[in-house]
Amino acid sequence: MPFQTSGSLRRSKRLTLPSQRSAYGSRSFNILPTELFDDVCAYLEPVDVLNLGCVNRRLASLTTSHSRIWRILYKNAGLPAIPTTAANIVSHKQVFSLTSRAGCSRCPTKTKQVNWRLLQRVCVKCTQLSEVQLWNKEFFEWVEEMKNFEAARVKERLNEIEEIKGQRHWDILRRFGAMNPPISEDILDECEGFERVCEPPVPITDRIFVNIKRLLAPQIRSVRVQETWTEWYIQLHTIAMEGIPKSWNGYMSMDVPSIDYSENVAGKDLNFIRWCRHEFLADLDTYQWSDAFPAFNVDKYLEEARRVLRAPYEKYVEAERDILNRMPHLKTILDDFKDNDCDLEDLQDIFWNVDEKCQAEKFEQLIQSEVLFSRLEELFHPNIFQTLPAVEIHLLGGTQWFYQNLDAFDYKFDSWNGDVMKASFLAWQDTIAIRITTVYRHITAKCSPKLFDTNLLDNQIAQLMGPYEWHYLSDLDPRAVLTVRGFLENITRLTNIHEGYPDYHGMRKKVAEIQSLLTEPAATFNEAKLFAESSLYFNRKCYFHTIGLGLIVEKFYVSKGLDFTTGFDLDDAGVIERREWQNKVDERLEAIAEALNKNYMLVIPPAFSARLKSVVNGSFCGQESDYVMAKALLMDVLPSNTLFGVDKCLKVHEDFLNGMANKMLENPRYQEIYFPVFESLWMADVRNR
Numbered sequence: 001m002p003f004q005t006s007g008s009l010r011r012s013k014r015l016t017l018p019s020q021r022s023a024y025g026s027r028s029f030n031i032l033p034t035e036l037f038d039d040v041c042a043y044l045e046p047v048d049v050l051n052l053g054c055v056n057r058r059l060a061s062l063t064t065s066h067s068r069i070w071r072i073l074y075k076n077a078g079l080p081a082i083p084t085t086a087a088n089i090v091s092h093k094q095v096f097s098l099t100s101r102a103g104c105s106r107c108p109t110k111t112k113q114v115n116w117r118l119l120q121r122v123c124v125k126c127t128q129l130s131e132v133q134l135w136n137k138e139f140f141e142w143v144e145e146m147k148n149f150e151a152a153r154v155k156e157r158l159n160e161i162e163e164i165k166g167q168r169h170w171d172i173l174r175r176f177g178a179m180n181p182p183i184s185e186d187i188l189d190e191c192e193g194f195e196r197v198c199e200p201p202v203p204i205t206d207r208i209f210v211n212i213k214r215l216l217a218p219q220i221r222s223v224r225v226q227e228t229w230t231e232w233y234i235q236l237h238t239i240a241m242e243g244i245p246k247s248w249n250g251y252m253s254m255d256v257p258s259i260d261y262s263e264n265v266a267g268k269d270l271n272f273i274r275w276c277r278h279e280f281l282a283d284l285d286t287y288q289w290s291d292a293f294p295a296f297n298v299d300k301y302l303e304e305a306r307r308v309l310r311a312p313y314e315k316y317v318e319a320e321r322d323i324l325n326r327m328p329h330l331k332t333i334l335d336d337f338k339d340n341d342c343d344l345e346d347l348q349d350i351f352w353n354v355d356e357k358c359q360a361e362k363f364e365q366l367i368q369s370e371v372l373f374s375r376l377e378e379l380f381h382p383n384i385f386q387t388l389p390a391v392e393i394h395l396l397g398g399t400q401w402f403y404q405n406l407d408a409f410d411y412k413f414d415s416w417n418g419d420v421m422k423a424s425f426l427a428w429q430d431t432i433a434i435r436i437t438t439v440y441r442h443i444t445a446k447c448s449p450k451l452f453d454t455n456l457l458d459n460q461i462a463q464l465m466g467p468y469e470w471h472y473l474s475d476l477d478p479r480a481v482l483t484v485r486g487f488l489e490n491i492t493r494l495t496n497i498h499e500g501y502p503d504y505h506g507m508r509k510k511v512a513e514i515q516s517l518l519t520e521p522a523a524t525f526n527e528a529k530l531f532a533e534s535s536l537y538f539n540r541k542c543y544f545h546t547i548g549l550g551l552i553v554e555k556f557y558v559s560k561g562l563d564f565t566t567g568f569d570l571d572d573a574g575v576i577e578r579r580e581w582q583n584k585v586d587e588r589l590e591a592i593a594e595a596l597n598k599n600y601m602l603v604i605p606p607a608f609s610a611r612l613k614s615v616v617n618g619s620f621c622g623q624e625s626d627y628v629m630a631k632a633l634l635m636d637v638l639p640s641n642t643l644f645g646v647d648k649c650l651k652v653h654e655d656f657l658n659g660m661a662n663k664m665l666e667n668p669r670y671q672e673i674y675f676p677v678f679e680s681l682w683m684a685d686v687r688n689r
Contacts, residue, residue, distance in 0.1 A: 037062055041069045042076065047100035049073065050093075065093040080145035083138035090119055090139075099150070114150070116143040161201040171204040172197065172212060181292045183220060187227070191219035221289035229280035232296040233273060239298055240305035244313050247338055248348070269352060272308045276301065312351035319351075319363045329414035333370055343370065371411035376402075378418045379425060394494055397519040401428045404521055435518050436492060437472040438527070439534045443488070443564075444473075444480045446535070450567035451542055452479045453486075487541040488534065491515060505618075506627070510537050539564045550617035551634060556581045559640055581639055588637040588644060589613050595646050596657050604661050611664065612657075629656040 032040070041049050041063075053063030063069065070092035074082075082090060098114045098121060109123040176183035188194045197212045241248075279301070287293055320334055337343040350362045369387060376385050376393075385393045393399050401424075402409070408421060473481050490507075491514045514537060517530040542564045543554055556578050562568055570578060593609040614620050616634045618627075633653050636644060650657065 034062060038067070038069045038072065042072045046073050046077065046096040050097060050100060063093075065091040067093075070096065078149075080142055080149055083142050086139040086142060094119065095146075114146075116146045164201040164203060165198065168200070168202065168204050169198040172209070175204070175209055179290060181290075183224075183290075187220060187223050188216070190223040191216050193219055217289045224289065224293070225281065225284050228284060228293050229277055232280050232298075233276050235296060236276065236298055236301055236305050237309065240302060240309050244310065245338070247344060248313050269309070272305070276305075312348065315356070315359060316347060316351045316363075319360050322360065323364065323367060327412060327414075330367060330371065330411065333367060333374065337370070368411045372409055375409055375416055375418070375421075379422055395429075396492055396494060396515065397428060397432045398425075400519040400521075401425055431522070432518055434472065435525075435527075435530070439488070439491075439518075439530060440473060440481060440484050441476065442531050443484050443535060443538050444476055446565045447480065447484060447538075448565055448567035449480075450569060451546065451564060452477070452483050484538070487538050487545070491518070491534070491537070505540055507537070507540070535564075543568065550619060551631075552582055552585050552617050553578060555634070555638055555640075559638075584639040585616075585634075585637050586613060588646075588649075589616060591646050592637070592649055592657070595650055596661065599650065605664050608661060608664055611660065615660065626656075629653065 041052070044052075049063055049069060053060045073096065074092040079095065082092065082095070098119065101121065102110055102112050103121060104111050104123040104126055105120040106122060106126040109125070111121055111123040113121060113123065115122045173185050173188065176188060177185075193215055197215060202208070284293060323334065324331060337347060346366055347363070350366065351359055354362050372391070373387055376387065376391075380393060380395075380398075384395060385391070385398070391399065391402055393402055405421070405424065407413070408416060490511050493511075494515075510533065514530065514533050517526065517533060520526065540554075543557065546568050547553060547557070557563070557568060559581075560574070562570075589612050590609050593604070593612055597604045597608075611620075615626075615630050616637070618630070620626075620630075633649070633656065635641065636649050636652070
């Protein structure tokens with residue numbers, strides 16, 4: 001096979017010839033005189049001379065640490081001079097070896113960090129080493145000079161790199177700017193890879209620039225196409241909307257066409273933008289990144305643009321004309337729409353996105369809501385009221401007053417008078433204040449003096465003089481008014497209503513009922529019912545504050561006819577009777593628990609009896625339906641019920657009691673105890689099947 005043999009010979013020659021040239025070159029270099037060799041090495045970098053000394057013995061002998069070449073290189077490098085007292089510690093060659101090589105002297109870690117005190121390259125992990133024993137002052141000073149020199153050299157190199165990068169960046173911009181058509185800096189900044197090609201600290205050459213153009217060409221074309229079709233659309237939009245108020249189309253900018261969604265642009269407008277983009281991109285499809293793009297032919301798209309873009313404004317003008325023909329008093333409101341960016345966006349949303357059949361209706365609803373808001377704002381601060389989903393005025397009686405005067409806020413009528421409505425609301429507030437003071441006066445007259453706070457301070461009495469209703473109550477004892485007002489403070493609040501928790505008596509619901517009675521129109525106002533509900537609420541607040549022993553003891557006071565009109569004081573006999581009342585209820589509840597335990601398919605936990613007492617006494621958190629059933633059970637176990645029977649109670653309250661037992665057994669603590677019982681019952685049920 002002569003072809004293969006010939007190839008083998010050719011390959012063999014290629015392998016031998018370089019080595020022959022290398023050997024010849026080495027022999028010719030080795031015969032140089034020492035002085036001439038030193039002069040040649042003076043033009044090399046220290047690292048190259050270090051590598052040259054590793055070639056053969058002859059070159060190694062010429063580059064020993066005592067060679068003159070190292071002193072020449074050291075002087076040329078501008079390194080701090082080695083003190084004579086440290087000549088036996090460090091040499092010029094050793095300094096170059098430390099600064100030119102890489103690798104920790106204690107471990108395989110790659111590092112260039114030099115510890116000049118140790119005269120070794122050490123990594124972070126090997127910094128805790130014993131120091132060299134041969135120290136002197138001059139050596140310490142030289143070590144500091146070497147550290148400073150090394151830091152300055154690093155800083156100088158970094159500055160040099162930044163300068164090269166800056167020049168590279170400018171050269172790239174200059175070369176692109178010199179093209180026809182020129183590629184501007186703005187276009188390049190939009191390219192994702194532009195920053196990356198400017199990063200290497202290498203000067204620009206023709207070859208490098210060719211590679212940069214090849215890398216950035218697709219990105220430059222994409223940016224140019226994007227900017228071109230955007231400019232075309234802005235030009236088309238501007239011409240198509242001539243004669244339309246700028247406020248209507250002022251939303252259009254260079255950023256709008258480039259996005260697929262915008263809160264400032266309606267859906268149909270975006271659809272038209274997408275259609276234009278598709279058409280414009282088709283016109284630019286055949287052009288390369290460096291080609292000059294054609295001029296925009298606006299006439300090709302102008303008719304369609306006018307039809308689509310002007311239609312919403314024309315429909316708005318028609319709807320506005322219809323509103324003014326029917327309700328000319330709304331002209332001011334309609335003019336305000338044109339000056340308010342938020343309102344203008346709402347208008348554009350209606351006439352761009354809403355079905356054409358509903359546009360007029362939606363527009364009139366928008367006018368209605370704007371009229372309502374502006375009239376309420378004339379009377380109240382915007383933080384005090386809301387119009388959606390329904391009108392609410394966050395002042396006592398405010399919402400009721402609004403619905404009593406609903407006709408005055410009707411946008412269809414030109415009967416609005418802000419001063420008259422302010423006077424009307426102030427009169428309504430005065431009416432509510434008078435009703436509140438009559439409640440205070442009624443309860444104060446009936447309340448036992450034993451409940452009045454006798455430890456009032458002067459500043460508390462002075463604060464009482466400030467509120468508006470005081471001039472209606474100035475003839476009463478301040479202690480009585482402050483006591484009553486303190487217990488009834490929640491009936492004048494719409495927020496921050498604090499009641500006892502759990503709300504066993506439904507006190508929050510009772511507050512809402514009293515506020516509803518306070519804000520009834522004059523024609524349906526029921527003062528007697530207001531007094532009754534307020535008295536009931538006040539009595540419970542007094543009991544909670546004075547006694548606070550729960551619902552069972554409260555029923556004892558009710559049975560004795562003791563309330564806020566009499567006070568809650570008991571003599572010794574009364575205290576004993578109250579204790580007997582409590583014990584009697586406890587006995588009946590324990591009897592019910594024992595009977596339930598006998599009838600229940602499982603053993604009820606011992607804590608059930610205490611839980612039942614807590615529930616009946618109103619000391620548990622639950623649903624309103626649970627409170628109703630607990631109250632019903634309490635009425636049956638009270639000592640005043642002479643017809644009490646355990647079996648009768650079990651039958652009447654079976655669902656409630658079984659529900660309590662089931663909830664207790666659902667507790668993981670009890671499930672661990674009763675799981676074997678559950679399992680045996682389940683197995684028995686399976687066998688019976």
